[in-house]
Amino acid sequence: MSPVENLKxxxxxxxxxxxxxxxxxxxxxxxxxxGREQHQVAAGGISGYISSGYGxxxxxxxxxxxxxxxxxxxxxxxxxxxxxxxxFAFNADAKPPYLLNIEGSEGAGRVWFAEGTxxxxxxxxxxxxxxxxxxxxxxxxxxxxxxDELKATIRQIRESYDNVFLFSAGDIFVRxxxxxxxxxxxxxxxxxxxxxxxxxxxxxxxxxxxxxxxGNHEFDYREPYTRQALDLADFPLIGANVxxxxxxxxxxxxxxxxxxxxxxxxVVLGLTTVSGNKEGIVENDVIKTVRNHISLRDSAxxxxxxxxxxxxxxxxxxxAFPQFDLIVGGHSHDLxxxxxxxxxxxxxxxxxxxxxxxxxxxxxxxxxxxxxxxGVLVSKEGRIIEVATEMxxxxxxxxx
Numbered sequence: 001m002s003p004v005e006n007l008k009x010x011x012x013x014x015x016x017x018x019x020x021x022x023x024x025x026x027x028x029x030x031x032x033x034x035g036r037e038q039h040q041v042a043a044g045g046i047s048g049y050i051s052s053g054y055g056x057x058x059x060x061x062x063x064x065x066x067x068x069x070x071x072x073x074x075x076x077x078x079x080x081x082x083x084x085x086x087x088f089a090f091n092a093d094a095k096p097p098y099l100l101n102i103e104g105s106e107g108a109g110r111v112w113f114a115e116g117t118x119x120x121x122x123x124x125x126x127x128x129x130x131x132x133x134x135x136x137x138x139x140x141x142x143x144x145x146x147x148d149e150l151k152a153t154i155r156q157i158r159e160s161y162d163n164v165f166l167f168s169a170g171d172i173f174v175r176x177x178x179x180x181x182x183x184x185x186x187x188x189x190x191x192x193x194x195x196x197x198x199x200x201x202x203x204x205x206x207x208x209x210x211x212x213x214x215g216n217h218e219f220d221y222r223e224p225y226t227r228q229a230l231d232l233a234d235f236p237l238i239g240a241n242v243x244x245x246x247x248x249x250x251x252x253x254x255x256x257x258x259x260x261x262x263x264x265x266x267v268v269l270g271l272t273t274v275s276g277n278k279e280g281i282v283e284n285d286v287i288k289t290v291r292n293h294i295s296l297r298d299s300a301x302x303x304x305x306x307x308x309x310x311x312x313x314x315x316x317x318x319x320a321f322p323q324f325d326l327i328v329g330g331h332s333h334d335l336x337x338x339x340x341x342x343x344x345x346x347x348x349x350x351x352x353x354x355x356x357x358x359x360x361x362x363x364x365x366x367x368x369x370x371x372x373x374x375g376v377l378v379s380k381e382g383r384i385i386e387v388a389t390e391m392x393x394x395x396x397x398x399x400x
Contacts, residue, residue, distance in 0.1 A: 046098075047089035048122025050082050056106060058086030061126060064101040067094035069112070072263045076101070099262060102128055107374035110262035112162050127373040130262055132302065133161045136366040138169035138330025139352025141217070142180075142196050144203050146363045150387050153365065154207060163260040166208055169330030170215025170272060170308035172200045173226070174355050181356040194225030196357075201232045209235045211256060211268055214242075215308040215331060216275035217355075221248045238270030238306060241289035246280020255296060264375070267300035269293055271317070272308040273331055286313060290321055297323040301375060304328060311336075311349060318345035325377055326368060335364070339382030348382040363387035 046065065052058040064076035078092045096117040102109050102124065109128020135154060158164045173193075174180060180187040180196075187193075204212070214237055218226065230237065230250045240254035255269040271290070274283035286309060297303050302325050307314055310332035318327060319342060327347045335351035350366035365385040371378055 045089060046092065046094060046122075047087070048124060050086040050088065050102065050124050050126050052086065052104075052126045054106070054127075056104065056126065058082055058126065059084045060104070061086070061088075062103040063088045063090075064103070065090050065092060065094065066099040066101065067092060069097060069099040069261070069263065072099055072101070072110075097261075100124070102126055107376070109374040110264075112261040114162070114261075130163075130260070130264065130372040130375075131161055132163045132165075132260055132264070132266065132370040132372070133157060134165050134167060134304070134326070134328065134366075134368040134370070136167045136169060136328045136348065136350055136368070137352075137364070138308070138328075138350050138366075139171040139215070139333055140168075140200070141171060141353050141355045142174050142200060142357045143353045143361050144200060145359055145361055146387055147203060150363050150365065151207060153385060153387050157367070162262075165210045165258060165266075167268075167306055167328050168204065168209055168212040169306060169328055169349075170213050171217045171330060171352070172204070172212075172215070173197055173217045173229075174357075175217040175220035175222075175275070176355060179355040183358055190222065190225070193222055194228065197225055197229035198232060201229050205232070205234045209233075210258065211235055211238060211306060213238050213270040213272045213306045213308050214252070216273045219249065219272075219274045219278060219281050220276045221246075221278060221281075223248050238268065239272045240270050240293055241284045241286050242272055242274060243282040243284065244280060245282075246278075248278075249281060255293065257299075264301040264372070265299060266302040266304060267296045268304045268306050269296060270306050273310070286317065287320060290317060294321055294323055301372070302326070302370060302377065307331075310334075311340075311347070314347050314349075315340075315342050318342035318347060321345075325370070326380060328366070328368070335384065336382065337384050339368070339380075346380045346382060350384060 050058050050061055059082055061082040063080045065078045066072045067077040078090045080088045080090050082088045096113040097115050098113055100111045106127050111124055111128055212235055227248050236253050236256050238256055239252040244252055258266045271286055274281055305324055305327045307329040308331045311334045314327045314329045322343045324345045327345055329349050333352045334349040336349045339346050339348040348366050348368055351364045353361045365387055367385055368382045370380050
């Protein structure tokens with residue numbers, strides 16, 4: 001056999017090994033169906049693509065990883081930049097939950113990845129859209145129908161969005177003894193008021209309410225039942241324009257600051273109404289109260305008023321203070337199917353029930369969807385979800 005033939009024989013024998021070696025040494029990238037490179041990263045690594053709109057160049061975007069989201073906006077775990085195709089990757093082997101802050105010429109947006117989220121192959125849009133949902137009820141007046149259906153509806157919404165909050169705009173009790181009526185039967189025992197009040201609060205705890213502003217029916221307290229029931233609440237009670245100096249009613253916070261999973265600050269100011277002349281309960285002027293607190297706008301990504309002052313006064317607040325993004329209201333029993341925009345402020349009311357208990361009343365749940373792009377609120381919309389489809393009573397009577 002000639003030297004050339006010997007060389008060919010050796011090459012044939014080594015051919016499979018050479019192919020394997022060449023494959024191992026070649027760049028580890030493939031082309032997706034969209035024509036862009038799909039990079040392979042280490043197991044557990046965080047990577048993905050940023051897709052940009054509005055003609056924005058996806059390259060050079062700064063991506064900051066916060067593997068402990070509670071540290072935001074402190075020092076990030078790691079920083080990466082997108083390449084010409086918008087691709088980014090981190091060396092950190094971080095497990096979700098974690099937060100990505102994406103910064104470019106159009107501002108900074110934040111993306112939350114919950115526990116169990118896949119680390120590699122993320123596709124994120126820039127500018128970044130963040131959604132906040134506020135569910136709300138008002139003027140339930142001891143009526144808590146269809147609890148299983150309501151719980152299922154709220155659970156489904158919470159599973160569909162990262163940020164869901166549940167508010168009550170007050171009047172969960174009935175202050176008039178002559179209206180302690182359950183399906184036509186008058187309840188004459190004052191102890192029934194205590195039991196029903198505790199039932200309402202415990203039901204709200206089970207549903208996971210985040211906030212409540214008490215209504216005039218709560219402020220017209222009955223000792224010792226009102227305080228005992230409200231003390232059961234797992235959520236704050238807020239009312240900036242009411243001074244409480246009696247042990248018969250729990251103390252109020254003026255406002256609360258809630259945080260979204262992307263560490264946005266939503267500040268909620270409470271405004272409400274007092275009926276009667278109960279010792280230790282004083283209502284102050286709403287407009288003056290708001291004026292003294294409107295500087296909260298400076299520290300809020302979203303500024304909300306949670307009120308029990310009625311639609312007419314909600315409109316006055318919106319006209320005077322366009323700094324609010326949203327007013328969630330009650331007291332006047334108005335049902336605003338899609339909310340009402342006043343001076344750029346969205347006002348929402350979810351109807352409510354008359355001042356007696358009936359299994360025929362519907363369950364009305366308001367839903368507000370707020371959308372932010374790179375931290376700037378760009379849209380807000382409201383709607384009403386009728387959880388129960390039984391007879392709907394408008395309740396023009398018994399509004400106060």
